[in-house]
Amino acid sequence: MTLAIVLATGGPAANLPDDTVGHLVAQWRAAGATEVRVATDLPELAALAERATGPVLVSGADLVAHTTVLKHLATSPVAGTAALVLADPPAAGHAAVREERGQVVAAGPARTLSDATGSFGGALRVVAADLPALVAAARTAAGSGGTDLDGLVAAFTATGALTFAHRVRLLVAHRAVDPAGLAAARAELAGVDEDAAELRLSVKERDDFFTTYFVSSWSPYVTKACARLGLTPTGVTMISVFFAVVAAVLFGAGGRPALVTGGVLLYLGFMLDCVDGQLARYTRDFSPWGGWLDTMADRAKEYVVYAGLGFGATHAGLGDGWVLALAAMTLQTVRHHTDAWYGVLHDEAARRPKAASPGGGIGDKLNAASNRVQADTGSVSYWLKRTVVFPIGERWALIALTAALFDARVALIAVLVWGVLAFAYTGALRTLRARFMRVPVLGTVDAGLHRDDGPLVRRFGGRIPAQLPLAVLAALAALGLLGVALTGGDTVRWAAPVALLVLLAAGLGARGRADGALDWLVPAALRAAEYVFAIAVGVAGDVPLPLVFGYVFVLTLLHYDLVARLEKRQPAPPLHDATLGWEGRSVLLVVALIAGFAWVGMATLTSYLLVIFVMSVVAAWVRRPTRAARTAPAR
Helix, strand or coil: CEEEEEEECHHHHCCCCCCCHHHHHHHHCCCCCEEEEEEEEEEHHHHHHHHHCCEEEEEEECEEEEEHHHHHHCCCCCCCCCEEEECCCCCCCCEEEEEECCEEEEEEHHHHCCCCCCCEEEEEEEEEEHHHHHHHHHHHHHHCCCHHHHHHHHHHHHCCCCCEEEECCCCCCCECHHHHHHHHHHHHHHHHHHHHHHHCCCCCCCCCCCHHHCCCCCHHHHHHHHHHHHCCHHHHHHHHHHHHHHHHHHHHCCCCHHHHHEEEEEEHHHHHHHHHHHHHHHHHHCHHHHHHHHHHHHHHHHHHHHHHHHHHHCCCCCCCCHHHHHHHHHHHHHHHHHHHHHHHHHHHHHHCCCCCCCCHHHHHHHHHHHHHHHHHCCCCCHHHHHHHHHCHHHHHHHHHHHHHHHCHHHHHHHHHHHHHHHHHHHHHHHHHHHHHCCCCCCHHHHHHHHHHCCHHHHHCCCCCHHHHHHHHHHHHHHHHHHHHHHHHHCCHHHHHHHHHHHHHHHHHHCCCCCCCCHHHHHHHHHHHHHHHHHHCCCCCCCHHHHHHHHHHHHHHHHHHHHHHHHHHHCCCCCCCCHHHHHHHHHHHHHHHHCCCCCHHHHHHHHHHHHHHHHHHHHHHHHHHHHHHHCCCCCC
């Protein structure tokens, strides 16, 4: 149940006609609130929130906005509390806010917030977990003589509760301070077509160059058609998966007509991949299952395409395409893991700006430069920054063009070259910035879960603080084994156990608390170590490369599931312990190699892990639909 509370008195709202309260009550009901109550003061608001069991929507009587604005706030896909933020300068008595990476990190009078980025819009959506903080903030503000929401939001932000900024664009939202302002705001509302604006709002405000100009320029028409046909976002996701699979098959078949058709289907599949998110935002059809499926489908589609290209290049006699496909998949997965952990690092730093960069330095300068470029929307530097990191739109466009114009091998080489350059660029800059943020991110979550530690590491893991050098040592051991395997000979029989021992020793030592400035790189380094180690065992044991690709592909599914949960701060998948951990899987592969049954061992382990993954998905999503319906993460 969703409760909406309208604070009827306090601040400039006292100067407005009585019908404003009744109008807001009707709007909240139209926006989806199951119960709407009117509070006469902050203590009454606190009492109502204290009895609530679900999310609470709070607004002041001075808010003048489209009903769609309220609906979007109520159904915001962020998995946390959200505050309405306006670009309007704060009027007398209204709170200013400062945002960092989409989070409201400070709120209060404009005179005390010189670096404000907007003003409080007079409405909050507070999730159930933050209701105690809301109650405490309301009572604190009332005890300080406050009577309106502006004092409440300042006190609420001061509690440290994570609050996301919900910006208003295309639609209208203002806070009226007198009857004349109320009339002007209502007139502005009447001049906007809500449905047309809502369709345009379904497109992300900031996206990558290719997506912005070659997809989102026409995909809203497809989104509108899908809504009229009654398609769900999940249905569109599955259609995009079908397009990608057919494109992969055509890339594998080879021949100019098949390659060109595959490129076209890949482009259309990417368009539909954008449409599923746009449709979710347009229809407000969010669900944890849909968000998870969208994340997993994106990666699975891309790697199936790599497999098609690898098969096509090998089948056409253009070299060993499976090697290129394995390298591309490994590189991209490690990149995604660094992206995820750096995002968590940056979010934590945004919430603690003073601790993040004591005394200033290169970290502050890089942050300031990045913010300037990001603010200069549409400039050459803005688009260069968005494009050089090689986002998914550019990857799919590059694959489609190079495969259609050249061949599968060229497509894989192009992806690898640009991917390596992008990884070097982002890795260097992020390392410099993280070095000066000094935020122990791994100390805020279950680091063992996201390192994918198994029972061996959990039981015997050490407490050595320098995690990153040890994780890098593990990756180097895997690379060393791969080098030995490629040279051939009997040396691999003793090299594999030695490399495994180094891998385990490094992993066991890296079990300690991660307080280093660069320890956010540890999970990605361990992923790289496990993937390369598995590839090396496959090469040493003469395992068919398609089977090696399949094994690493299943590992990426397990790890992307962990990353998706990291970003939502969720617990481990239901059957995570059954996946044996990175060290358990590596031990089994070496045992199979020494026994002379490397391909049997890898095939068996691949099948086992795939079954565990499917069973875990069923346990997490199919058997618990009621729980899944209570939250709505972004697609």
